[in-house]
Amino acid sequence: MPGYRAVLFDLDGTLLDSALDFYWVIDKMLADRNLPAVDRASFRQYVSDGARAMICNAFSLKTHAPETEPLLTEFLNLYQQNLMIEAQLFTGLDTTLNQLEQHGIPWGIVTNKPERFCHTIIEKLGFSDRCATLVCPEHVKQRKPDPESLLLACQQVQCEPSEALYLGDHQRDIEAGRRAGMTTVACSWGYLHSSDDPASWGADHIIADTRELGALLN
Numbered sequence: 001m002p003g004y005r006a007v008l009f010d011l012d013g014t015l016l017d018s019a020l021d022f023y024w025v026i027d028k029m030l031a032d033r034n035l036p037a038v039d040r041a042s043f044r045q046y047v048s049d050g051a052r053a054m055i056c057n058a059f060s061l062k063t064h065a066p067e068t069e070p071l072l073t074e075f076l077n078l079y080q081q082n083l084m085i086e087a088q089l090f091t092g093l094d095t096t097l098n099q100l101e102q103h104g105i106p107w108g109i110v111t112n113k114p115e116r117f118c119h120t121i122i123e124k125l126g127f128s129d130r131c132a133t134l135v136c137p138e139h140v141k142q143r144k145p146d147p148e149s150l151l152l153a154c155q156q157v158q159c160e161p162s163e164a165l166y167l168g169d170h171q172r173d174i175e176a177g178r179r180a181g182m183t184t185v186a187c188s189w190g191y192l193h194s195s196d197d198p199a200s201w202g203a204d205h206i207i208a209d210t211r212e213l214g215a216l217l218n
Helices: 019-032 040-044 051-059 068-081 093-102 115-125 148-156 171-180 211-217
Strands: 006-009 107-110 133-135 164-168 183-187 205-207
Touching: 006 148, 019 040, 019 051, 019 068, 040 051, 051 068, 068 115, 093 107, 093 211, 107 148, 115 133, 133 148, 148 164, 148 171, 164 171, 171 183, 205 211
Parallel strands: 006 107, 006 164, 107 133, 164 183, 183 205
Antiparallel strands: none
């Protein structure tokens, strides 16, 4: 592997296909109100924008509409109660993690997802003893695209940012990685809007398939 001393991943849309859980939750909420299931292709684009954006898309609401707040609370509670009911790693990434471990290269997760969800997800994936670092918004003053969380992760795995690789599926991931001085990889298999252009993000590499990651690391 070409000199990387650590590999760090964004979570949703990069390492984990968490949209599968969000589909389940939002479809249940819609069904409880006798509303049709969400259009998954459209809804998927909003996963990286957070729970409020997903609610507004599914229920055709404006961001600050009064009806949004109770729906948001219900969504988050239902999601927490059903974490990993459908979600799974993107195909091939567990093999990549195994290869990193075999080479003695620590890997970790740097995410804007709240800590209360992440610990359960990590446990259910069986990553509690495998993931070398997990940095959530609660651990830093500024979340991505600020580089603080990535710099903290590098400190925790004891490597210089210039020796680490960061993978993400959103422009803020690439911006954070670049500002931290890391090698960045834009993962276009993630939750991109139809208008997104990863080529404009300034990533060092763009990969469209998880199988390309193995070649990049080797």
